[in-house]
Amino acid sequence: MLPPGDTLAHILAHHLETAPDRGAVVLMGRSSETHLTVRQLLDGAGVYADQYKASGVRPGEVVVDLLPPGAPLLFAFLGGVLMGAVPCVLPFPTEKLDPVRYRENLTALIQVTHPAAMVAEPALASELREALPHDPAMKAILGCSDDWKEGSGAQVPDLWEGLMRGPQDLALLQHSSGTTGLQKGVALSHTSILSQLAAYLPALRLSDEDVVVSWLPLYHDMGLIAGFLLPLLAGVKLILMSPFEWARAPWMLMQAVSRHRGTLVWLPNFAYNFCAERIPDRALKGIDLSSWRAVINCSEPMYASSHQMFSNRFIPYGIKPEALTTCYAMAENVFAVTQGPIEGRVTIDRVASESLQRRGLAEPEAGGSQRVVEVVSAGPPLPNCAVQVVGEEGQIVGERQVGELALRSDCMLSGYYNRADATQSALRDGWFLTGDLGYVADGQVYITGRKKDLMIVGGKNIYPQDIEQLIGSVPGVYPGRAVVFGIADQELGTEQVVAIAEIDPRHPRGEAALGLDIRRSVSTGSEITLRHVKIVDERWLVKTSSGKLARSANREKFLTEQGRTRIGSESE
Amino acid sequence: MDDLVQGLRAYIAERYLDMAPEDLPPDYPLVSNGLIDSFNLVDLALYVEETFHVHIDDTELNANVFDSVDGLAALIKVRS
Numbered sequence: 001m002l003p004p005g006d007t008l009a010h011i012l013a014h015h016l017e018t019a020p021d022r023g024a025v026v027l028m029g030r031s032s033e034t035h036l037t038v039r040q041l042l043d044g045a046g047v048y049a050d051q052y053k054a055s056g057v058r059p060g061e062v063v064v065d066l067l068p069p070g071a072p073l074l075f076a077f078l079g080g081v082l083m084g085a086v087p088c089v090l091p092f093p094t095e096k097l098d099p100v101r102y103r104e105n106l107t108a109l110i111q112v113t114h115p116a117a118m119v120a121e122p123a124l125a126s127e128l129r130e131a132l133p134h135d136p137a138m139k140a141i142l143g144c145s146d147d148w149k150e151g152s153g154a155q156v157p158d159l160w161e162g163l164m165r166g167p168q169d170l171a172l173l174q175h176s177s178g179t180t181g182l183q184k185g186v187a188l189s190h191t192s193i194l195s196q197l198a199a200y201l202p203a204l205r206l207s208d209e210d211v212v213v214s215w216l217p218l219y220h221d222m223g224l225i226a227g228f229l230l231p232l233l234a235g236v237k238l239i240l241m242s243p244f245e246w247a248r249a250p251w252m253l254m255q256a257v258s259r260h261r262g263t264l265v266w267l268p269n270f271a272y273n274f275c276a277e278r279i280p281d282r283a284l285k286g287i288d289l290s291s292w293r294a295v296i297n298c299s300e301p302m303y304a305s306s307h308q309m310f311s312n313r314f315i316p317y318g319i320k321p322e323a324l325t326t327c328y329a330m331a332e333n334v335f336a337v338t339q340g341p342i343e344g345r346v347t348i349d350r351v352a353s354e355s356l357q358r359r360g361l362a363e364p365e366a367g368g369s370q371r372v373v374e375v376v377s378a379g380p381p382l383p384n385c386a387v388q389v390v391g392e393e394g395q396i397v398g399e400r401q402v403g404e405l406a407l408r409s410d411c412m413l414s415g416y417y418n419r420a421d422a423t424q425s426a427l428r429d430g431w432f433l434t435g436d437l438g439y440v441a442d443g444q445v446y447i448t449g450r451k452k453d454l455m456i457v458g459g460k461n462i463y464p465q466d467i468e469q470l471i472g473s474v475p476g477v478y479p480g481r482a483v484v485f486g487i488a489d490q491e492l493g494t495e496q497v498v499a500i501a502e503i504d505p506r507h508p509r510g511e512a513a514l515g516l517d518i519r520r521s522v523s524t525g526s527e528i529t530l531r532h533v534k535i536v537d538e539r540w541l542v543k544t545s546s547g548k549l550a551r552s553a554n555r556e557k558f559l560t561e562q563g564r565t566r567i568g569s570e571s572e
Numbered sequence: 573m574d575d576l577v578q579g580l581r582a583y584i585a586e587r588y589l590d591m592a593p594e595d596l597p598p599d600y601p602l603v604s605n606g607l608i609d610s611f612n613l614v615d616l617a618l619y620v621e622e623t624f625h626v627h628i629d630d631t632e633l634n635a636n637v638f639d640s641v642d643g644l645a646a647l648i649k650v651r652s
Contacts, residue, residue, distance in 0.1 A: 030631070095635075096606035247610040248630040278614050280621075458611075512595035516607070519589070523606025532590045 009162030048079025055140035059084030061116035069242035088173035101525035178466030185417035196334035196411035199384040213262035215246035221331035251283035261291040268459025272306035273493035290318035298327040328378035340379030347377035360402035455486035603635040
């Protein structure tokens, strides 16, 4: 299924030689579609490869792709692959994003990653050339242009320097958002990516007939791997749409599946609720979803109720309930660690709430009046992945005992790029400590929560310290006295972000205005919006003996005040 | 402040922002300041359609069409 070859460039060259005119990608817009064959995609990539080379970028150096959704974004990424560079996609600046914050984030990345080039739309590129601090490694900030002519190397794989790279060389970098995420680039080798696909494609029962449909952003692991590289390298068709268009017109996903006979889609949990509740009937006229083989829930806590809502809404349009499945994935493993049943029913484990919360034991419900938590199975580990559950003292715990999930596979990260310290603290004896809490029962992996304070909002990993820093810069907030955490919201199917900020008595101002300023600062400085903002005086926030703010203690206090005690751990 | 503005303000403040309606100035630029996101806007367009029988196309869900409670109220008045 995966063609022979031990680097990404070899596999792309194989596709170009064997099926140059096969339809590779359809870029679906609101009113038009752009079809790209393998040859067209790689011709476009060749143009970018030539631009990088002409700018002095050498194989093995990092190229940052800041383009908005569309063909150039794909060309710019693949151009890096063809010339043997290490491409990395980062978010492009949206309208609401503060340009100063955007540049601060890029600066944080540059200080660790030292890319050799960046490529962006011309206006942004010239702005960045002016405003970003000088870095000796940076050879060019390129403004992409329609005038770039087809490069000499575009159609001639023999000239691709990418074919000279070795399987252990780095293929790409992946980041999560915010200063913290941008300073921890997950570095993946060609071997890791191809080993992931070698294990994952059979688990999906992928065939040439499959059609992947995706609206996911390419700066996210699920978008880049499942929603781009997987279909491209496996040689199946991809229907790709802009995440921004999808967010305003979620029915585009159903239209794409219906029109192109889509079979595979990956979605974060919130999208199940959003699609089920926010697509009017008129947008579904004539829609036929019977081709849909698997809708794969991945990248944030999964709710049985979200699956139920989704199937109730779309069964009348031909979706099969057994198409709904699950996956546990992370960038550090390229993508999938587990995969739920394909064309079978996902296991829902009904366990006693009391025992799960108090003793960390997932006891099957015993009937009677006890409270029950429904935990959605993420499926068994892929054949190339081993999962262990580790207790607080580092010991391996037994079946149905909750602990931190540790992972070992042949597709793990080479390291966090230029961050030996972070790499070392994440790995123990060859096992990657995921920071996720969960248990194993009957060979299936169940995720119940997280050890770290990391939030997952709409499928995106968000570090609370980055948001706290944004809030700390708002005039009127006592410096260092802001705490941010997520709370589960089953109605939305994702986490809501709560910010609690202590007012600075030296800068007295109205609480309502301060609250609006905090919201604006977070919205324009990050990828999230705040749902709850609470302004407090100096007595409210819980501090540790060393004066640090304890997120979990403040979270408990907030939930208790709201009368929603432990709702988070109960439904995660 | 008329009933339309009050009603819209209460819906937006309570549903998306968990705040007291009176704390949200009706001319506050909600969309350009990013206080409500595109998922909120999709929800808001459906609410407006169901409640006031006024259609807002998804291509219009941006700050140029309406940015505040006042702006949304004006749009509804023009179209109904």
